[in-house]
Amino acid sequence: MSATGGNGPTTTSTPTVTYREAVREAIREALTRDERVFLMGEDVGRYGGCYAVSKGLLDEFGEARIRDTPLSESTFVGAGIGAAMGGMRPIVEIMTVNFSLLALDQILNTAATFLHMSGGQFNVPVVIRMATGGGRQLAAQHSHSLEGWYAHIPGIKVVTPATIRDARGMLWTALEDPDPVLIFENALLYDTEGPLPQDAGPVPLEGAEVMRPGDNLTLLAYGGGLRKALEAATLLEGEGVDAEVIDLRCLRPLDDDTILKSVGRTRRAVIVDDGWRSGSISAEIAARIGEQAFWEMDAPVERVCGAEVPMPYAGHLEQAALPSPTEILEAALRTLARPGR
Amino acid sequence: MSATGGNGPTTTSTPTVTYREAVREAIREALTRDERVFLMGEDVGRYGGCYAVSKGLLDEFGEARIRDTPLSESTFVGAGIGAAMGGMRPIVEIMTVNFSLLALDQILNTAATFLHMSGGQFNVPVVIRMATGGGRQLAAQHSHSLEGWYAHIPGIKVVTPATIRDARGMLWTALEDPDPVLIFENALLYDTEGPLPQDAGPVPLEGAEVMRPGDNLTLLAYGGGLRKALEAATLLEGEGVDAEVIDLRCLRPLDDDTILKSVGRTRRAVIVDDGWRSGSISAEIAARIGEQAFWEMDAPVERVCGAEVPMPYAGHLEQAALPSPTEILEAALRTLARPGR
Amino acid sequence: MLLIRRFEEKSAELYQEEKIRGFLHLYIGQEAVAVGTLDVLEPDDAVVATYREHGHALARGIGAGPIMAEMFGKVEGTSRGRGGSMHIFDAATRFYGGNAIVGGGLPLAVGLALADHLRGLQRVTVCFFGEGAVAEGEFHESLNLASLWKLPVLFCCENNLYAMGTALERSESELDVAVKAASYEMPAWPVDGMDVLAVRDAARRAVDAVRGGGGPYLLELRTYRFRAHSMFDPELYRPKEEVEAWKKQDPIDGFVGKLQEADLLSDDELEALKADAEADVDEAVAFAEAGTLEPVSDLTRFVYSEDPAEEGS
Amino acid sequence: MLLIRRFEEKSAELYQEEKIRGFLHLYIGQEAVAVGTLDVLEPDDAVVATYREHGHALARGIGAGPIMAEMFGKVEGTSRGRGGSMHIFDAATRFYGGNAIVGGGLPLAVGLALADHLRGLQRVTVCFFGEGAVAEGEFHESLNLASLWKLPVLFCCENNLYAMGTALERSESELDVAVKAASYEMPAWPVDGMDVLAVRDAARRAVDAVRGGGGPYLLELRTYRFRAHSMFDPELYRPKEEVEAWKKQDPIDGFVGKLQEADLLSDDELEALKADAEADVDEAVAFAEAGTLEPVSDLTRFVYSEDPAEEGS
Numbered sequence A, B: 001m002s003a004t005g006g007n008g009p010t011t012t013s014t015p016t017v018t019y020r021e022a023v024r025e026a027i028r029e030a031l032t033r034d035e036r037v038f039l040m041g042e043d044v045g046r047y048g049g050c051y052a053v054s055k056g057l058l059d060e061f062g063e064a065r066i067r068d069t070p071l072s073e074s075t076f077v078g079a080g081i082g083a084a085m086g087g088m089r090p091i092v093e094i095m096t097v098n099f100s101l102l103a104l105d106q107i108l109n110t111a112a113t114f115l116h117m118s119g120g121q122f123n124v125p126v127v128i129r130m131a132t133g134g135g136r137q138l139a140a141q142h143s144h145s146l147e148g149w150y151a152h153i154p155g156i157k158v159v160t161p162a163t164i165r166d167a168r169g170m171l172w173t174a175l176e177d178p179d180p181v182l183i184f185e186n187a188l189l190y191d192t193e194g195p196l197p198q199d200a201g202p203v204p205l206e207g208a209e210v211m212r213p214g215d216n217l218t219l220l221a222y223g224g225g226l227r228k229a230l231e232a233a234t235l236l237e238g239e240g241v242d243a244e245v246i247d248l249r250c251l252r253p254l255d256d257d258t259i260l261k262s263v264g265r266t267r268r269a270v271i272v273d274d275g276w277r278s279g280s281i282s283a284e285i286a287a288r289i290g291e292q293a294f295w296e297m298d299a300p301v302e303r304v305c306g307a308e309v310p311m312p313y314a315g316h317l318e319q320a321a322l323p324s325p326t327e328i329l330e331a332a333l334r335t336l337a338r339p340g341r
Numbered sequence C, D: 001m002l003l004i005r006r007f008e009e010k011s012a013e014l015y016q017e018e019k020i021r022g023f024l025h026l027y028i029g030q031e032a033v034a035v036g037t038l039d040v041l042e043p044d045d046a047v048v049a050t051y052r053e054h055g056h057a058l059a060r061g062i063g064a065g066p067i068m069a070e071m072f073g074k075v076e077g078t079s080r081g082r083g084g085s086m087h088i089f090d091a092a093t094r095f096y097g098g099n100a101i102v103g104g105g106l107p108l109a110v111g112l113a114l115a116d117h118l119r120g121l122q123r124v125t126v127c128f129f130g131e132g133a134v135a136e137g138e139f140h141e142s143l144n145l146a147s148l149w150k151l152p153v154l155f156c157c158e159n160n161l162y163a164m165g166t167a168l169e170r171s172e173s174e175l176d177v178a179v180k181a182a183s184y185e186m187p188a189w190p191v192d193g194m195d196v197l198a199v200r201d202a203a204r205r206a207v208d209a210v211r212g213g214g215g216p217y218l219l220e221l222r223t224y225r226f227r228a229h230s231m232f233d234p235e236l237y238r239p240k241e242e243v244e245a246w247k248k249q250d251p252i253d254g255f256v257g258k259l260q261e262a263d264l265l266s267d268d269e270l271e272a273l274k275a276d277a278e279a280d281v282d283e284a285v286a287f288a289e290a291g292t293l294e295p296v297s298d299l300t301r302f303v304y305s306e307d308p309a310e311e312g313s
């Protein structure tokens, strides 16, 4: 599909870049384009970012705009909120979602409430980026997938760029958004590669996207789960099943229309969610399908989620704890085996 | 129903007590029964507890066991976790769920992970109590209903005593539990009254309970929502509808059996949840019903939830933001009006 | 100060009448702090306060009417009735709440100052908090960050000796708040918070230094609340005699006494001022009473901004 | 120290071979700190450490084999392979992790000490953390609470000058960690963390004082990590010369030099010790290699305790 923010049909080269480079390019563009933008977080400067995302930016933009912070998650997130209200457009980087719990009070009780509590006077145009997800044997305190959990909070938007294009294009849109936007970057994606047109630009934050059209059932995924859903779709093709794959892209607000349009047609759905199953965003999606497409569905919605366990270090256990293409395949076949109504 | 932990059929008096008194009595009993138990939190001592729950306990048990803490949520919760591992049985009181966000790192990254990360060596027998809920015009930073959200976290148990009996009986069971238990007390319940047998004792933490049997549909509720569901059931009776009302009691783990047994029979369900709708525990329950009772249901599961808005101060807006018996009634009538399958 | 005092007394009455609901934290006894500090600010400086902020809001020049209307839950209130007593906001005077999470306002103040610093504006952000907030981690993090980055914040710790029912010596290992500032290399000094002139002098020096680029300052304003913590507080934790002793230092009586000694205020003038305050408060109540309620259909407004074009502040 | 050094070097090799995965934080250069402090503890004292804790675990007497097996993800590991390098735990020696949230261990240590205090036990809890953790709110809250309640905690701040790539002067407004302790009325002093004897002396005095009921103490152990922060770190933030200069203060070379000057260690003895360490590490690797993997069917074990009867610790 074409980059939503492109400027018409010009012929430009389409180099292959990594997700990491796409995020870096997005930050660089934002810093160049708007002098109110700055980047702030732990080790974003001299260290180059714990995932090397911001490498080189300190040299290019200087200390005032690439700000290394002390280890004080609550305060530098709160300071980002304050700076946003003070007329700047901060990009706050929390190294990983695991540490964001220390800043949750500021996110939920300040960023998400101020517009409302002030009767519409103070909006908070802050962007908070963080890495998320498991799969690298980092164990129980460094492997959370909480983006779906964050989507419970009214007053913020939650996006999960899963593609190179979204990694490149969502940041600018987030910075233009008047309200707090949380961007969750699955850490396993940083090394993934893909083509990115040189004139790739901003993309909308909201709206799910059909990544692979299909007729037999719908696979719904986001962030780190999208690759797995696409892989499962390929496996399903081998079984003669034509799966539609949807990238949710934005977990708050969810795009009910796209979801319902697809499942209304395929009548069967599997949701892929790295988060712990109980109370995950997959539950919300399943509940909405049940509410809005009750008579359209031929089989119960299946959920392939993270196991309900703090992430184990051992590789084989961790892999078993996370959704896999095989599990998705099995769930898909299970739902297809149901009699229908 | 009879108090689960009673000691056989002795004739005892059954005085009327408030929920507050029931909680206080539970704390008093625990302190008396086990010298490892102590109470720790902000203003639990000299002030008597911000909801007057612990009034009088300082005089009775002394400073060592009724410990006023500084305003340091993260640290006194963490200290409770440490003390639990050090051989004590702390009851940590966080004034309200709103401030618990400051301690969420300790709850999720320490209390919930230690048993697992240590390969089973270190369990954490801590009990954390907190007030929850809206409805008292305390506005956007003091009215959260996050107990359902907490239920996402593996490694902890989440209970929501909604009755005098549970307020009295869950604490001791929680203290005997080897793992962290979070007790959410809806602040609107403290003043409610009811009979409590003098020999009332511990009750199980887990297991939903049928509070009112009925055949036409199932109302599922917890904590502050239970009263409303019961009121709605009375209203429904006026409409000739016989509603079953279930008190979920424990949000993690959920009691699927009781829920499914009921909805399998009534074939229609309404879930009442004070929390913000998207990603609430009501979504998990609806998803599970969809998964496990797909062919049994005659109509989509209805959810009556908190509006997705930081709680407004103005009374009429706040009331509109919270589930009401009338809304439950309407949802019930809506689901009953569905054609069935 | 007279206006604040009268406003708060009236609020207490209206709470009894159930016109005001929720939590209500009165400022009676502490008036000199808000009045003395805010007097030295420029119009485009910023203020961050707590749930005990009526005094600060009034001293900052926000109308008594809109504040009262806010507590009545009316659209004419400072926050359209969505905030209530604990959440007074005002964009015109850069009044950023009304924050009800203890310590939660400090990072915010640091951020507002950071914005000014980056934008090259000579503005000051004043951040009020109680001595109870000093134990919170955010106090530590915020003072460190503000000092490390030399940001223009004036931290005003209102030490009224109690955080709800917890006396300072039960919450702090070191009682001298100014000593704590030293561990962030931040200048700090204690001020008699019952003496409005002393407060103003100290605030002026501090604000000038902050505005001059000297980095953050901390003032410990030693004061006392004459009333209960909130309307629910039975005050079991402090002896009546202590309260009575502090009442002898009433900031209003003290200031009036000084003025009268210096023959700057006649009894008649004083009575006239009191009558003015009374009239202002009456007017505020009338304004609030006459206000309208937000339609329920608008419940979910202000969760997200309504027009992306009107972004920014 | 030789064992730790060799263990860490081997771990780095095994990481290259992908036998060890995840994050691996080496202790090379800082050995004197763990060895010097833990030497003075009693068996039933408690230790709380960070993700850079192999050295502490070894110095506490936990077997090299189980630690290595843990990093191999084997059931024979200290945490059955569920924790990995960052989460070494051992109930027998009261070793409470292996905590990978910076600052997260401090409240825990306060709680363990509170338990001892309430139980009337003369035990000490030693809590290790990096200088980077000093900026976290939990540092502030924990030092205050421990001091306020006079709890038996020894806080050991391992100041290796960097938190990942952030130098101390970029994270702290006041560089002297001991000065910070003063604002909690807590005794504190700096120690040469490259000198194992100096560390042991300081630790003995501090532990004795803590055990004697004097309340918490803080030691700032000045040290340096010779290797990268973790295996992913390109070390862009510090000059090679700085690292080389610090390597001249190698704690092992220093101690060996002293021993040899005093004729307490012959070259042969040193070689024998090194060979012992080598053999121990080889044995640990063999033990780890021979270990078994937890069956996948057991994935969700240890989320909740298995037998309520075995509660407590």
Ligand SMILES: Cc1ncc(C[n+]2csc(CCOP(=O)(O)OP(=O)(O)O)c2C)c(N)n1
Residues within 6 Å of the ligand: B042, B071, B073, B095, B099, B102, C052, C100, C101, C102, C103, C129, C130, C131, C132, C133, C134, C158, C160, C162, C163, C164, C229
């Ligand atoms: C994080 C947090 N914890 C607890 C509370 C409940 N609470 C409200 S005010 C207060 C006391 C604060 O005391 P202090 O900071 O001294 O301010 P004062 O009320 O004396 O003006 C407490 C504990 C809260 N609002 N926020």
Ligand SMILES: Cc1ncc(C[n+]2csc(CCOP(=O)(O)OP(=O)(O)O)c2C)c(N)n1
Residues within 6 Å of the ligand: A042, A071, A073, A095, A099, A102, D052, D100, D101, D102, D103, D129, D130, D131, D132, D133, D134, D158, D160, D162, D163, D164, D229
């Ligand atoms: C709360 C939190 N924030 C960030 C991180 C990522 N992180 C891991 S180690 C580290 C540096 C800590 O430095 P220091 O405390 O000095 O310990 P050292 O690594 O030098 O031993 C950081 C930022 C984390 N683990 N936890």
Ligand SMILES: [Mg+2]
Residues within 6 Å of the ligand: C130, C131, C132, C158, C159, C160, C161, C162, C163, C164
């Ligand atoms: Mg106070």
Ligand SMILES: [Mg+2]
Residues within 6 Å of the ligand: D130, D131, D132, D158, D159, D160, D161, D162, D163, D164
């Ligand atoms: Mg360090």
